Amino acid sequence: MSRVLARRERRAAWLFLAPAIVVLLLVAAWPLSKTFYLSLTDANFGNPDQYGFVGLRNYADVLDDRLWWKSLSNTLFFTVASVGIETVLGIAIALLLNQAIPGRGMLRASILIPWAIPVVVSAKIWEWMLHDQFGVINAVLIHLGVIERGLAWMAEPGLALWVIVFVDVWITTPFMVLLILAGLQMISKEVLEAAYVDGVPAWRRFISITLPLLRPSIGVAVLFRTLDALRMFDLSYVLGGNSQKTMTVSIYARNQLVSFQQMGLGSAASTWVFFLVALAAILLIGLLKLHKPAEG
Amino acid sequence: MLSQRARRKTGQWAKGFAVALTVIYTIFPYYWAINSSFKSGQQLFEVNLWPSLDLVHYRALMGDPDFIGSILNSVIVASSTTFIALALATFSAYALGRLEFAGKRAVLLAFLSVSMFPQVAVLSGMFELIRWLGLYNHVGSLVLAYLLFTLPFTIWVLTSFMREFPRELSEAAMMDGCSHWRTLTRIYLPLMGPALASTGLLAFIAAWNEFLFALTFILTDENRTIPVAIGLISGNSRYEFPFGPVMAASVIVTLPLIVLVLIFQRKIVSGLTAGAVKG
Amino acid sequence: MASVTLTGAQKRFGNVTVISGVDLQIADGEFVVFVGPSGCGKSTLLRMIAGLEDFSGGSLQIGGKHMEDVMASKRGVAMVFQSYALYPHMTVARNIGFALETNGMPRAEIARKTREVAELLKIGKLLDRKPRELSGGQRQRVAIGRALVRSPDVFLFDEPLSNLDADLRTEMRAEIARLHKELGVTMIYVTHDQVEAMTLADRIVVLREGRIEQVGTPAELYAHPANEFVASFIGSPRMNFAAAADVPGRGMGGAVKLGVRPEAILLSSSGLAATLERVEDLGHEQLIYVRLENGRLWTLRAAKDADVPQPGAPIFLDWPDAATYGFDAAGRAVQRSAA
């Protein structure tokens, strides 16, 4: 019996992996466990080395805070609305891009722009465009007679979160488009041509051939986007400041940690965010059957 | 009933219209930022589709050492992060894409789950780590912290690129007497240029744009990176509107990015989809 | 140059056994061809000899030395891959010289050896090109050159010609035969192409599901197949079979199944009754497909100008007794009684 090759290969593999594993232990595993650990204490930023254990009290305290539940509902609303709209829009633009049409190269290039701009910059640009007195959007709407006076978009209780959703759609639809487009390009043209020759109408071809074959690509894109949306921080932070109308769970947790210097409570809130994202990941992977290959 | 040809023509028009609409939707905000950045004083508050060419905001920014400094900081942070992530990821991708060993799936899965971590979940632990290393308020802290999200992602993408190479290349190298190290450095690395370029570009953009860590681990203005610097530009009072300078700053920091993106369009797309679709 | 000996060689992937106990002796300088249906383990066996796969059991000796635990590059073997596996970013010269470079040979010597090999393979003018600038046949030559430059004791080829078109295949086949003759080195060659096997081999090894079915010279395998599998695998078109009971008067002691090669059968006025179904005129000869009364389809070969009846015509098939092969219930060949 000889296992020489296998043994050599195994040893080489772990050697090549070692640097990345060490780094990730340092910047991921260790901080995460530290956060868990701190969440069980009453540690405080001002004096971080003196603390006592408080058990699960911080977790309960977070759940007792009305603001946590407000942030959570904001986050969930934002996630469902933005990912939903992005998916539909993403499919539409991807279908458009997948055809031989004038201006396709231009379109392909232009959709990368919102994606490449830092979120902070996008937020600032939209803040300016949505300005109540001098914003171009109000000006256009007034000009078109849709509204009479400029709207203070971020100040209206019913509007602020929608504005965040809308800006997020602008920023991240390109990502959806690219992933779905890649999926579209993997669908064999012959399948669709066969259906065309058989006289299947276009919308049926889309519903019963394209969409099922796209399922894995859409699934992956939805998974990535959902996890991203659930931990969203920068957009709300810049556009909404500390307003409760648009606060997300990430902003809530960071506020506890940094603004209020409550390391224990903030860590507990962070841990709730972690569980939220993990739960969503597990549910989505199961729901979208991402672990199974696409048929066909 | 329209004739086949007329219908096709209408369809073509409708699609052209949809394309135009989408292009305007995606480009207009950026155009508006450029437009506003060239206006000063009272002009800024008038809605004018054509820009005047007033460079006052640009001149002010170029004379602001903190602004120039934060661009420099961003360049340092983003390029160091990208370089380190690519180097470590290349080794890992060789192991994960080319070698057989027990536990490979588990390692891949672990890397993938790290990339799903919410950043805020590691914030307090990372803060302690950074203080312990003496990196608080130092750009080095960001290079370290950014490996959290760039490394798993670059490993993932490079691994799927690595799997695209024919396995026989390794085997031929093995017959020719190459060690694994030599196989990686002499055979694969020279072939990985395009893959490294597209993966590196994505990592660079992610690091360049990061906000939460940069906001939290840096205390003073001269050490800030550009997104935070822009995020914190404010007027002296609630009633001042610093949008002119903000737009000018935005244009300055995104223009190179956009040029890069337009030049390397195809590479970016292949990097994005290599990680997601084939992975 | 060296002999190669496999003793009880085994290979398992997980719990699937792919090679189960192969014993084989290959003499120094011999040209041995592995044939068998796709998936029977030819490549795996070759790769075990090369050092690209571990042995799950058994042993390998090359030139009398145990090699199953020795690294691929230290076994004195070289391999030509089906896909050539040329390094895309290196010139032809570097591709050929890379193994020597890895071994730390001085540059001048590498250049000299590379040139020598290139001349031998008639690719001296291509040394500065990259693989993508070469045709399929030229890439094949570079791949062989890369193997040649290391002066290996044993050459391994895994279906090296399967990516070439028919003309080039013939040309490269002749080229490999010439190299074997000039170098006199041991060669092991995997193919599923019978013509390659029959024309190149000193001996053919027929594999099936990880076991050796028969080893012998091409002529031996054709004339005396050890069993039904080998009989049907060697020869084209393949041997015709029928149950012994369906061919009255042709039986052999102990045989339950009979076989006759298409080239042995003659159209006759008496003999086995059949109906002519179809004639394929190949130009240099004709292939005749006939349906036996029990429904089996048989193939016959006829000269290009032979008079062949119309399809649908009843015919009779006859052949010399010596051309009948008999097989027992287990498929083993039954010896013709020396009557």
Ligand SMILES: Nc1ncnc2c1ncn2[C@@H]1O[C@H](COP(=O)(O)OP(=O)(O)O)[C@@H](O)[C@H]1O
């Ligand atoms: N790395 C591997 N893992 C699992 N099974 C394998 C592997 N390599 C080959 N096999 C299996 O071993 C059998 C023999 O393969 P191979 O030697 O390539 O056949 P051949 O070259 O005769 O067509 C096949 O059934 C194949 O599926």
Ligand SMILES: [Mg+2]
């Ligand atoms: Mg094979």
